[in-house]
Amino acid sequence: MAAILTPATTGPHSTRLALPIAKPKIPLQRTHLVRCVHRPEISPFFHGAVGANRADWQSACAILSSKVATTSQNHQQTPQHHEAGDDTNHSLVPVVNGHGSAAAALDLVPVQLPQPLTIADLSPAPKHGSQLRVAYQGVPGAYSEAAAAKAYPNCDAIPCDQFEAAFQAVELWVADRAVLPVENSLGGSIHRNYDLLLRHRLHIVGEVQLPVHHCLLALPGVRKEQLTRVISHPQALSQCEHTLTAMGLNVAREAFDDTAGAAEYVALNGLQDTAAIASARAAELYGMQVLADGIQDDSGNVTRFVMLAREPIVPRVDRPFKTSIVFAAHDSEGTSVLFKVLSAFAFRDIGLTKIESRPHRQRPIRLEDEASSGGGGAAGTAKHFEYTFYVDFQASLAERRAQNALAEVQEFTSFLRVLGSYPMDMTPWSITSSSSNSSSSSSSSSPGSQQ
Numbered sequence: 109m110a111a112i113l114t115p116a117t118t119g120p121h122s123t124r125l126a127l128p129i130a131k132p133k134i135p136l137q138r139t140h141l142v143r144c145v146h147r148p149e150i151s152p153f154f155h156g157a158v159g160a161n162r163a164d165w166q167s168a169c170a171i172l173s174s175k176v177a178t179t180s181q182n183h184q185q186t187p188q189h190h191e192a193g194d195d196t197n198h199s200l201v202p203v204v205n206g207h208g209s210a211a212a213a214l215d216l217v218p219v220q221l222p223q224p225l226t227i228a229d230l231s232p233a234p235k236h237g238s239q240l241r242v243a244y245q246g247v248p249g250a251y252s253e254a255a256a257a258k259a260y261p262n263c264d265a266i267p268c269d270q271f272e273a274a275f276q277a278v279e280l281w282v283a284d285r286a287v288l289p290v291e292n293s294l295g296g297s298i299h300r301n302y303d304l305l306l307r308h309r310l311h312i313v314g315e316v317q318l319p320v321h322h323c324l325l326a327l328p329g330v331r332k333e334q335l336t337r338v339i340s341h342p343q344a345l346s347q348c349e350h351t352l353t354a355m356g357l358n359v360a361r362e363a364f365d366d367t368a369g370a371a372e373y374v375a376l377n378g379l380q381d382t383a384a385i386a387s388a389r390a391a392e393l394y395g396m397q398v399l400a401d402g403i404q405d406d407s408g409n410v411t412r413f414v415m416l417a418r419e420p421i422v423p424r425v426d427r428p429f430k431t432s433i434v435f436a437a438h439d440s441e442g443t444s445v446l447f448k449v450l451s452a453f454a455f456r457d458i459g460l461t462k463i464e465s466r467p468h469r470q471r472p473i474r475l476e477d478e479a480s481s482g483g484g485g486a487a488g489t490a491k492h493f494e495y496t497f498y499v500d501f502q503a504s505l506a507e508r509r510a511q512n513a514l515a516e517v518q519e520f521t522s523f524l525r526v527l528g529s530y531p532m533d534m535t536p537w538s539i540t541s542s543s544s545n546s547s548s549s550s551s552s553s554s555p556g557s558q559q
């Protein structure tokens with residue numbers, strides 16, 4: 109993995125991490141932004157590791173992180189730089205608000221080499237809750253920023269233009285944690301993050317559940333009748349689908365990277381015909397009018413986020429813990445594997461809180477002899493999809509019953525990975541303490557206070 113700085117900031121807010129994917133939005137304002145570039149040869153998938161061993165990986169990350177730190181100090185004239193071995197051939201056009209800009213390309217300056225590590229580079233991460241650097245996807249005012257603040261009060265929240273940039277920020281030691289949404293009570297799973305959890309080697313160290321209270325935002329003075337378009341994060345659009353229809357709005361829905369980014373986009377471009385679905389905090393930050401408040405289809409709309417770190421936490425038994433695993437079936441198990449795995453938990457009275465299946469990327473389709481699959485018809489082969497399963501169960505990895513269940517699961521699976529064993533978020537959901545409020549909310553019993 110390599111991190112490259114490109115000259116861009118995201119308007120009024122701080123440096124934002126970005127991946128080099130050009131998006132067709134209107135370039136608005138020159139910004140400063142760190143770009144993370146994928147390097148396949150060090151990108152882990154399944155059993156692969158970033159380096160040959162953990163030490164390699166950590167030193168690679170430290171060196172790359174020093175490059176990021178060094179370059180970020182000089183971001184006014186930041187270089188564009190293709191790492192040796194980066195065969196992804198990304199455009200070197202600098203990014204403005206996450207978007208390619210030909211004009212900005214003229215600002216390219218020579219590569220800076222990594223600086224030697226110093227004692228300061230090796231100093232430990234700050235204590236949790238005090239200026240912990242927490243990466244999230246979106247711009248200030250996004251629900252993910254509020255989730256980061258709930259998880260780690262007083263943290264230094266680092267905006268990233270994509271989910272993957274948040275993963276990379278932690279891997280490259282630019283951030284200490286990432287806080288990423290995985291599921292919503294109305295919209296369901298955020299599949300992208302399930303896939304990224306598998307592709308990256310970070311550990312889940314906590315979870316935080318955030319009530320999500322959406323507003324319909326427009327420029328000051330704009331009336332609902334003027335609207336032809338509503339833009340937002342796809343999850344937010346789906347969480348408000350029925351309400352938008354019930355409001356009689358005859359508008360096209362368009363997906364945007366994040367809710368607050370959609371509000372910022374409408375504001376910066378002075379779009380009279382476009383509304384954004386975002387938080388009340390985004391309205392304040394970007395000078396938008398709240399046309400309608402609480403437009404989510406269910407007042408108890410909640411998004412669950414996970415906190416990710418480079419190291420796992422030590423599981424405990426003195427408070428409720430949850431453990432997240434991912435596995436794929438062993439070849440010999442055929443289609444019965446899920447039943448067997450679930451039984452391993454049921455026999456030990458371990459409750460499951462979530463199960464998710466995703467296509468098995470390396471082997472999406474399985475061919476099976478009709479004879480072995482029990483078919484009585486003509487000779488032939490049955491085809492079915494192959495899945496990777498994600499399961500969350502209510503037990504700590506420190507518990508014997510959880511260890512025994514996993515030992516049994518391992519017998520049926522070709523691949524099993526513990527994504528993390530972490531305290532459950534037991535804070536009550538209160539609709540009034542909505543994520544639409546300021547990101548600086550603080551609580552002494554924050555879910556992240558121990559991670």
Ligand SMILES: O=C(O)C(=O)C[C@]1(C(=O)O)C=C[C@@H](O)C=C1
Binds near residue numbers: 250252320368
């Ligand atoms: O766009 C945002 O504000 C986000 O934080 C992302 C996100 C998501 O991905 O689900 C987070 C919470 C809400 O469910 C809607 C959007």
